[in-house]
Amino acid sequence: MPFIRTTTNEKLSNEQVKSLSAEFGKAIELIPGKSEKWLMLAFEDGIRMAFGGKSDGAMAMVEVQLLGSAERESLDALTAALTSVVSSVIGIEPESVYINYTYFDTWGFGGSNL
Secondary structure, eight states, rough: OOOEEEEESSSSOOOHHHHHHHHHHGGGGGGGTTOOGGGGEEEOOSSOBTTBBBBOOOEEEEEEEOOOOOOOHHHHOOOOHHHHHHHHOOOOOOOEEEEEEESSSOEEEEEEEO
């Protein structure tokens, strides 16, 4: 039950959202047991952001929420993949992309908890 929220100060076109969605769907499978079938995505664009004390330049925060946890090697691969996708699709330098992971023991779906 992964969820990925991408927040950026850049405005995203419909085509960029489609591309990000498709590529994130492939990337999530780098974590064993996770698949695009259960992946939910959210995109927040045009948000006021600052990085390193500056508010100019493109930047993004990608939040990945997972039911359960994942091995470090899988997370390293996912971080590399997500950073590459954000960089190529939105045009944000890798040094201006943060990725955060949060794990949950309980996740609600379809009216009950997993």
